[in-house]
Ligand SMILES: Cc1cc2nc3c(=O)[nH]c(=O)nc-3n(C[C@H](O)[C@H](O)[C@H](O)COP(=O)(O)OP(=O)(O)OC[C@H]3O[C@@H](n4cnc5c(N)ncnc54)[C@H](O)[C@@H]3O)c2cc1C
């Protein structure tokens with residue numbers, strides 16, 4: 208047992224945090240049109256690549272840290288600074304990137320991984336569909352073998368990075384199993400919908416995809432893989448990202464509320480001196496620290512005992528994402544009028560927080576699965 | 586970072602589980618209903634080595650590290666041992682014996698620790714008073730130096746093991762002018778003239794633990810019964826917080842695992858609307874929340890234990906967070922466990938009813954949730 212990070216880990220984590228804090232101070236990374244969003248992302252990748260941040264979990268060679276726990280802690284640093292950039296970077300690097308590494312990756316795929324790790328390309332993962340929750344319905348996106356290639360047709364909704372991605376990992380059916388089709392942005396038959404506006408994550412580019420007999424060569428197909436194994440793995444990785452996102456939201460909104468409560472005076476004293484405020488901060492910090500340990504332990508378990516990690520990650524995901532909404536809401540309350548103005552950390556976190564409970568595996572389905580595990584059903 | 590227990594630690598946990606299931610759990614319900622202390626189980630815990638687990642072997646202990654000690658507490662809860670017995674164990678081993686061990690002279694250690702580690706003697710700790718609970722420094726029990734003795738006057742309240750204790754660590758003011766710095770600690774043995782415990786209080790939960798007042802009326806103890814130094818009593822009381830936030834919280838973690846299993850078994854067997862109730866999502870939701878709580882609580886408790894093993898001073902912020910979280914969050918899940926059992930859950934027949942009552946102490950005993958929030962908000 209050991210509850211400390213190593214000196215090397217601590218140094219790296221501080222480096223990521225400081226570098227990105229300095230970088231993000233110079234500009235507003237949390238809004239803009241598509242071209243601004245693309246620039247923010249490519250600029251951020253250019254800042255993160257030299258730190259080798261993008262290599263963690265993707266490449267053994269040159270990665271500054273190893274293991275899912277260290278990855279979680281590294282992601283937490285970035286998510287605490289810029290939520291949209293964080294999600295964008297991670298959906299590309301850690302979700303799209305890790306999919307590329309599945310099942311004996313071809314040289315082609317490894318080349319894309321190298322480019323992801325150096326921040327030269329942007330990836331997106333297209334899984335959800337209109338009857339989106341893959342829990343209930345089989346995927347409607349299907350590949351049909353035609354000669355040496357596969358014709359993929361279907362429609363995908365809510366694809367993070369969709370409007371700015373160079374590559375898409377499109378998840379669909381193949382031979383009654385599940386496969387991931389690697390599709391380039393200019394592929395004939397691929398269309399993007401308008402950018403989708405959302406409640407939070409203003410600096411994120413999201414759209415839907417249409418696929419009309421998009422021809423995919425064999426070497427750009429990952430799988431077919433047994434469906435539940437494939438989806439469980441993808442959702443595990445996505446949930447890990449969402450957990451780190453929740454930690455970041457809690458950090459930024461807690462710190463904003465704490466600093467305000469210590470400096471803003473009312474009735475002749477800083478508002479933290481009132482139990483209604485001070486106790487809220489205590490509850491927030493309790494949720495934040497408990498979430499942090501939860502996240503680390505679930506990440507550790509992913510390497511230690513992958514079977515056990517599935518349910519534990521769901522537990523962590525439910526806890527952390529619900530805690531994030533609670534902490535952001537309390538922070539907003541403490542910051543009061545100041546907090547309600549657009550652009551503050553708490554207001555932003557409050558709007559972003561809900562996403563964590565919806566995406567990946569929704570908290571409802573997660574609870575059903577955790578309950579099933581308790582009943583010995585999974 | 587690494588959350589793994591050693592093989593030996595896990596093996597020991599299994600042994601404690603096996604021991605508790607066989608030797609203690611069969612008598613839990615009977616003692617809870619009778620509000621009776623289970624002397625037999627307590628002595629067996631002594632024989633097994635649990636009561637003195639962390640003390641050095643030369644004092645009758647097992648020399649275990651803190652994480653192992655906390656694992657044993659978790660195992661007791663997980664086996665289904667009631668909160669009354671685990672509280673009695675906590676008050677005896679950590680609040681009383683450990684305070685004696687840490688701050689006592691060699692003669693005091695030799696006199697008390699082996700007897701307490703074996704369970705031959707039972708110990709208690711008297712800090713709270715009728716009018717000084719959260720605000721400990723306002724205590725009014727006094728200890729006046731008279732020649733080679735101290736004379737104690739006052740009343741302690743809510744003292745776990747009070748009616749059955751052979752020895753008590755008692756906090757009293759040696760200087761009424763001072764707040765915390767005026768508090769000193771004393772050892773008072775059963776039968777000392779002027780010292781009498783009150784009758785056991787009738788409680789909602791943790792009923793097998795015996796709780797009472799300790800009344801001191803011109804109770805004269807020899808000066809060598811002063812524990813440590815005059816004026817340092819509050820420090821000693823605070824030292825127990827490390828145990829309070831790890832070993833005393835560990836049974837709550839364990840009992841959550843136990844409760845989850847009981848609830849899952851019930852949900853599989855109970856049929857309504859033609860299906861086992863476990864098939865309903867609302868029931869799975871409750872099971873999920875139990876697991877989610879239990880896993881969160883576990884990590885908080887072991888963080889404190891591990892830091893103590895490293896010889897680090899207690900991090901008061903982390904300790905208060907663990908206490909606050911477990912105290913407040915345990916209520917909803919134990920409540921859910923009762924609801925999940927429907928009307929049966931409301932009867933003494935089912936463990937969940939007792940667990941619900943026992944757990945209600947979590948946000949009160951050892952410093953209320955509000956006090957934890959006060960501590961955290963000061964340290965933020
Ligand atoms: C901003 C944003 C970005 C996204 N990015 C991506 C992306 O990059 N790639 C991608 O593939 N997807 C993405 N998604 C999709 C996301 O994963 C889905 O929204 C999510 O899986 C939930 O599906 P849904 O919205 O269809 O809800 P539904 O499945 O329709 O669910 C509606 C409600 O019913 C509940 N429910 C559904 N089924 C059950 C059940 N069996 N038991 C109990 N309750 C149930 C749900 O929990 C929810 O509360 C994104 C979504 C958003 C909003």
Ligand SMILES: Cc1cc2nc3c(=O)[nH]c(=O)nc-3n(C[C@H](O)[C@H](O)[C@H](O)COP(=O)(O)OP(=O)(O)OC[C@H]3O[C@@H](n4cnc5c(N)ncnc54)[C@H](O)[C@@H]3O)c2cc1C
Nearest residue numbers: 676710711712713718719743744745949950951952953955
């Ligand atoms: C079963 C049981 C066993 C116990 N065992 C022992 C033992 O072995 N030894 C021992 O010394 N003590 C023991 N205690 C005492 C326990 O530690 C106290 O009950 C506890 O510290 C609370 O004190 P109190 O009951 O006097 O409540 P009070 O301090 O009177 O508090 C009443 C309420 O007011 C709140 N409150 C108090 N001050 C503030 C404030 N400043 N701001 C906001 N809210 C506040 C509290 O949180 C609580 O909700 C035991 C108690 C019980 C019930």
